[in-house]
Amino acid sequence: MSRTRSYGRKNLIISILFAVLIFILSIKLDPYNLGQVAVALMLFIGVLSIVLLTGASGQISLGQGALMAVGGFAAALAILNLGLSMWVAIILAVIAALLAGLLLGITAARLSGPYLAGTTLVIALAIPSLATRFESVFGGDVGLNINFGNPPAWLSSLMGSVGYEQWQLLATLPFAVLALFFTSNILSSRTGRSWRALRDNEIASSLNGINISQTKIFVFVISSGFAGLAGVLYGLRGIVGPSVYPISLSLMLLTGAVLGGIRSILGALIGSILVVFLPDVIDSIMKHFSPSEQVANYLPAMISSLLLILTVVLNPGGIAHGLHRTRRHL
Amino acid sequence: MEIFLSAIFSGTSRGAIYALAALGLVLVWRGAGVVNFAQMGQAMFTTYIASTLIGHHYSYWLAFIVALISGGILGAFVDLTVMRPLSRKRSSNFLDSPAMHSTIPVIASLGILGILQSGAGIFWAAEERGFPTPVNSLGLVIGGKTMPFTAFDLFVIGTVFITLVITTYFFKGTGMGLAMRASALNSEVARLSGIKIGSMRTLSWTISGVASSLAGLLVTPSANLSPSTLDLILIIGFTAAVVGGLDSLLGSVIGGFALGLLISFVNVYDTPEDIFLAILVVLLAVLLIRPQGLLGSKEVRRV
Numbered sequence: 001m002s003r004t005r006s007y008g009r010k011n012l013i014i015s016i017l018f019a020v021l022i023f024i025l026s027i028k029l030d031p032y033n034l035g036q037v038a039v040a041l042m043l044f045i046g047v048l049s050i051v052l053l054t055g056a057s058g059q060i061s062l063g064q065g066a067l068m069a070v071g072g073f074a075a076a077l078a079i080l081n082l083g084l085s086m087w088v089a090i091i092l093a094v095i096a097a098l099l100a101g102l103l104l105g106i107t108a109a110r111l112s113g114p115y116l117a118g119t120t121l122v123i124a125l126a127i128p129s130l131a132t133r134f135e136s137v138f139g140g141d142v143g144l145n146i147n148f149g150n151p152p153a154w155l156s157s158l159m160g161s162v163g164y165e166q167w168q169l170l171a172t173l174p175f176a177v178l179a180l181f182f183t184s185n186i187l188s189s190r191t192g193r194s195w196r197a198l199r200d201n202e203i204a205s206s207l208n209g210i211n212i213s214q215t216k217i218f219v220f221v222i223s224s225g226f227a228g229l230a231g232v233l234y235g236l237r238g239i240v241g242p243s244v245y246p247i248s249l250s251l252m253l254l255t256g257a258v259l260g261g262i263r264s265i266l267g268a269l270i271g272s273i274l275v276v277f278l279p280d281v282i283d284s285i286m287k288h289f290s291p292s293e294q295v296a297n298y299l300p301a302m303i304s305s306l307l308l309i310l311t312v313v314l315n316p317g318g319i320a321h322g323l324h325r326t327r328r329h330l
Numbered sequence: 331m332e333i334f335l336s337a338i339f340s341g342t343s344r345g346a347i348y349a350l351a352a353l354g355l356v357l358v359w360r361g362a363g364v365v366n367f368a369q370m371g372q373a374m375f376t377t378y379i380a381s382t383l384i385g386h387h388y389s390y391w392l393a394f395i396v397a398l399i400s401g402g403i404l405g406a407f408v409d410l411t412v413m414r415p416l417s418r419k420r421s422s423n424f425l426d427s428p429a430m431h432s433t434i435p436v437i438a439s440l441g442i443l444g445i446l447q448s449g450a451g452i453f454w455a456a457e458e459r460g461f462p463t464p465v466n467s468l469g470l471v472i473g474g475k476t477m478p479f480t481a482f483d484l485f486v487i488g489t490v491f492i493t494l495v496i497t498t499y500f501f502k503g504t505g506m507g508l509a510m511r512a513s514a515l516n517s518e519v520a521r522l523s524g525i526k527i528g529s530m531r532t533l534s535w536t537i538s539g540v541a542s543s544l545a546g547l548l549v550t551p552s553a554n555l556s557p558s559t560l561d562l563i564l565i566i567g568f569t570a571a572v573v574g575g576l577d578s579l580l581g582s583v584i585g586g587f588a589l590g591l592l593i594s595f596v597n598v599y600d601t602p603e604d605i606f607l608a609i610l611v612v613l614l615a616v617l618l619i620r621p622q623g624l625l626g627s628k629e630v631r632r633v
Contacts, residue, residue, distance in 0.1 A: 058429030060436060107614060113432030114365035115576075115617065118568040121367070122613055125565060126606040133603045200427045247561070251440060258437055298451035305444025312438045313415050 143241015
């Protein structure tokens, strides 16, 4: 018990340090990079959903983008049709994603490995296509417009003028910190241990009294809640629509999770920073070689796919695994 | 009645292509224990090769043969460079558990898909281009009456039929096919009887590469060629393979035709926008009611 409590304190301290660090960044950076860091934080929440699902419990999902879309659309409908505030809409979006995760989990608990991958891939394609199917509700290909709005008066009076990108980052930050704190706690708790037991040996864990299908469904629900939260924040940047949550978004999350380290929270952070800033870095290097437009367009995808394969073959633990081989959590 | 018949014919011709895609997936799943999500990426790549040759005024048939051969080479290449090193790394603690063991190759195949798609984007630009058919693709006219199918439909069905006959003969009638079946059934016993397991795996990837390359060549005329056009065929092929049973060659072919008809009917009587939903419903229904598929062998669970 005392061991758990000391973990809890350590997780709290790390989360607060993380919040302070990002807050300092939010004052120093220029608007473009503020927006990029905000996206990285949103994707961080999404990548955490994969760390929980694939890293901790061994189930794969290629459909996290679809769950993000569920969150985004739920919030957009709540804001536009019910006139609710952004904060209430975010909570509703998470609830919607939790419910979607329950449905998905009930199906997915019976599947494993490639079956699960294929089914979630189909879901990733099918859910956004609903938006064009029921155009009058979901806004079709164009999508629905929602945004973070203006920063509240007290924040502006506290910090001077707050730009829109800075407000995006500051509004995303508390959710990212919450996600970080929640994930680190759940992974060092009894629940997290039962997930890892399930991943490593289903038979042994069921002999130890873990209800396999209930646990699998529970992981899916929690992971979907994270994805839904990431999705609503991602949509609040301006548009909620099928083009915002394409299949490549799901694959980007997976790439981030694997590159950073699929079993590590630090890895999730590294991975989400990597997938957001890698294209910028490649761009700034390629500028000196004045590449043709198609090379500039496709090179980032080429390099991140290459990194994905190299990671899987040479160092499946990802960057975080290389950083500290003796990890406490997993 | 006219509409119904035309739906049947176009469904059969589409279904033949889906059957090929499903066959390619099943071959690699049986032979190497991997569901290859990069499969239609490989097909897209080889179709671009064919398209480039045709663009340089070579004949369709030369391009056709070159695409099939490069499909086989690409399949073998994927196995030798990525999948074989992966399967050798069983000692790594990330591959210990069965859950991760089946997940890691899936992620690797998605990486290969990404490389093929971005590579095609870099080599052949992003603009979409058409792809020709070797025969007329207008409604066939017999005795002054326009039939509900085209010469190209007949070509597709004929080609797929020949491919299936050759594949069946290869597996049932040749020593090498027997060796492949043996190593798929029980790799340990096969190894003890002197079969080179690694070569058999590479051969599965090669044959699957040829089959999916053929599927790409046959399906592309009905859509424009772009790096991601064949993603849909992968989804359909996967669903077809699951419907038929992921480890049954015959099942995958039946599943392919069934899905072809289903999609054709959704297209004609409902709206094309519902295709994804229809696929999802079929996939979930099969997985929940009969997870082993129509002809698949039942997985033995020890719990």
